[in-house]
Amino acid sequence: MSSPPSLLIENYLREVSFWHVANIGLGCKLDPKLISAFIKRWRLEAHTFHLPCRECTITVEDM
Known part of the structure; x- marks a missing residue:
């Protein structure tokens, strides 16, 4: 299972409006x-x- 992006970069991803993209596929088995x-x-x-x-x-x- 994939995991969410690290909390260390969460604010950066949110700042550039990329947080939703980084979470695509959560819970999917790769x-x-x-x-x-x-x-x-x-x-x-x-x-x-x-x-x-x-x-x-x-x-x-x-x-």
Whole structure:
């Protein structure tokens, strides 16, 4: 499970109106193996994931 940002930076995050973003996904279970697999397939120059089946791009609409 993910945890909230440190209390040491909470005020800074609130000051720049980023506190809500820092708390997205709290309570979600993250799969380290899945994350690692995606990182290995990320192509920075094209901002895409190259998967065995085809190329995948994450857009703003996907968020």
